[in-house]
Amino acid sequence: MTGDIQQPCTRRLSTWTTRRWLRVGVAASMAVLTLLGVTGAWVMGRTQSISNNLTDVRSPSLSTAFRLETALVNQETGIRGYGLTGIKEFLAPYRQGLADQKAHTQSLGELLRGDTARLNDLKAVQDAVARWQEAVAEPVATAPPGSLSSLAPGLLANGKGAFDEVRSALENQQGGLRADRAQARADLQSTVTLRNWVFGTIALLIVVLAALVFEGLRRGINRPLEQMGADARIIASGDFDHPITPTGPADLRRLSSEIDFMRRRLVRELAFTEEARLRLDAQAADLQRSNAELEQFAYVASHDLQEPLRKVSSFTQLLQRRYGSQLDERADQYIDFAVDGANRMQTLISDLLNFSRVGRVHNAHQSTDLDKTLKQTMSALSVAIEETGAAITHDPLPTLVADPSQMVMLWQNLIGNAVKFRRPGETPRIHITAAPEGELWRFTVTDNGIGILPEYAEKIFVIFQRLHTKDTYSGSGIGLAMCKKIVEFHGGTITIDPDHTNGTRMTFTLAPEPPQLPSPCATPEATRAEAEQAR
Known part of the structure; x- marks a missing residue:
């Protein structure tokens, strides 16, 4: 059953021309290259996206969280110093910490936009800070220096627990940010590895595709043309009975068949021409022999004609001189006609000899x-x-x-x-x-x-x-x-x-x-x- 299916498929492929093979090959190559290009573009986009997230979000968020922690520590230090000493200069770090807290909190909110888990961590920090500020920091910061001696010890004692909650919230926040950055780095590394594999695979597939194209051209075009050229050289060397074997795509097989038909036609024409040439050679030999005989006859005949004509002319003139007084005017006229005819015949034979000598005797x-x-x-x-x-x-x-x-x-x-x-x-x-x-x-x-x-x-x-x-x-x-x-x-x-x-x-x-x-x-x-x- 499988063989029955393969045979019609093979017959269909055998009817494909070079143009169709090239079209299918180009279409398949373009499809593969397009798929590889889309995959490569996706991998590159993914790598760029993760890299941007790491450099533009995760690392800056963690750095800002550290700066937020520093601002809150400065606030706590300022409040503690003011509460213990009553010196207002200790409130400067607190005031600066409030400004830094606001700025860093706003920056973190923008960096973490859309990240619900980290925004929840930020809100937990803000809530813990708000409770500490409301319970400890603001009462201490707003109390006059004279009343701190009675308020500060209790507030500072309660403030340690409240600020520990702030530290715990900060640690949770920074831990989440560290985990996110580590995950982003891991994703980036895996994506880079995937990218390298993808581009290596693309390069390998391009090499394989080029090798397939080269081998397809060699098998489908070069080899049939080389076979046709070898057959043509054998025929050109004189073996006109050597057949041209059709190979390759359908159009090249048709071309081979047409050339072989032309070879067979030429063989028939050559056989006919050779037969005609042999006949012409035989006729030329006969004609040459006949011409030689005719030339010999013409020369001998013309030579032999000269002597009788000279005798006719000479003896007619002698007859006229010796018996001229005994002949009448009509007899003299007849003798003149005979002499003139003999002379003109001699001239004609001489001219005819000169005509025949052109290209034969005069050839220097x-x-x-x-x-x-x-x-x-x-x-x-x-x-x-x-x-x-x-x-x-x-x-x-x-x-x-x-x-x-x-x-x-x-x-x-x-x-x-x-x-x-x-x-x-x-x-x-x-x-x-x-x-x-x-x-x-x-x-x-x-x-x-x-x-x-x-x-x-x-x-x-x-x-x-x-x-x-x-x-x-x-x-x-x-x-x-x-x-x-x-x-x-x-x-x-x-x-x-x-x-x-x-x-x-x-x-x-x-x-x-x-x-x-x-x-x-x-x-x-x-x-x-x-x-x-x-x-």
């Missing part, structure tokens, strides 16, 4: 002065610049870590396009700027040419995409695609400024140091083909 990064590469480009384009009278200006250009050959190709394509696509009858004006932008450098190449419509901003950077026919403007359609590839290889982007009018403004960025990219595979056959083609 070093400190490059862009001012110097720009001068080299202008020297290479000097004929076109002189024929058109182009005016090229530029801001100071920075020194970056880049491939010098690619920078020359970049400037050559951008400036060559600016010169080529000029407005008819207008001198080309080209200006180049450079300015830092965050961690990059931003460059612009602005001209006053025919311009590019915004809808073609993306198309012009696609290989073989042309906006004009070959009869209007010559070229292979690879130049801007090569610029984009060079810029991206150096960690930047390139685009046209759609807000610029009256010409074209090409804007691109370059990183101070290009990102580290894996070197593409180049087959020995392709490398030999390129070397032979370069020769």
Whole structure:
């Protein structure tokens, strides 16, 4: 039966959260501390009350009773001296004793207010004194000196018995006051002892309460969190199958369960990611092998295409020179078409080879002065610049870590396009700027040419995409695609400024140091083909 009662209680406690445990613990601690505080305050008040009664009532009452006794003794001494000698100077102590008696009696009445037993003792003293004064003291004090010889002996003889009653009343009064003071001292001592025990118990209970709070926090919060942290460290070390054991209050158990659910979810995601990574690795290996084969095919094919094209062009020109006089005008036109097609095919293959070499063959990064590469480009384009009278200006250009050959190709394509696509009858004006932008450098190449419509901003950077026919403007359609590839290889982007009018403004960025990219595979056959083609 007891076990059946304990199990529901245990189940109810297991549903308590950390907040509820803290609330109950704080409420219980406050109740205990409040009880201890009230008990301590009562003990302190009791001690203070007894101490005040001892110092303000009992001790002063006993002292005043002694002074009252002294005043009455002085009265008796004065009366006895006057009665025996008849000298009036002996009445001075009596008169002073009366005044002191009145004052001390009044003081005792105020000190003993509310204390019926001691007030009764005081009244007994006053009554005995009144009887002695009425029977002895006043008759002697008021009698003339001449009549004392006959009255004094009888009065003094009767006065001894009356004053003995006064002494007895005084002794009773002082005995009661001594007993009260002794009782007050005993009460004070017992109260101080009780106070010491109470405050010692309070200190002990505070220590025990602090120990219980510490142990409760350790068992209810620290230990579950340490267990959770240990499980998390095991999982972080690589054992993802290690479960997180729920312990502690209900909210910490829920947190552990949620973290364990997240662990299981991550395990599933990691398994899926690992499977996907293996698939991607296999696909990347296949793609790398395919790219290597395609590169080898492209290089060998392009190299092998050069020789037939050269033969077509050479033998067609020989045919024209040897048999030109025997052929009509239409045959000469056909021969010109064949030679022009072969030459354009050679140019296209050469440009395509240069495009494929970007980032693969030309990959010698070093400190490059862009001012110097720009001068080299202008020297290479000097004929076109002189024929058109182009005016090229530029801001100071920075020194970056880049491939010098690619920078020359970049400037050559951008400036060559600016010169080529000029407005008819207008001198080309080209200006180049450079300015830092965050961690990059931003460059612009602005001209006053025919311009590019915004809808073609993306198309012009696609290989073989042309906006004009070959009869209007010559070229292979690879130049801007090569610029984009060079810029991206150096960690930047390139685009046209759609807000610029009256010409074209090409804007691109370059990183101070290009990102580290894996070197593409180049087959020995392709490398030999390129070397032979370069020769």
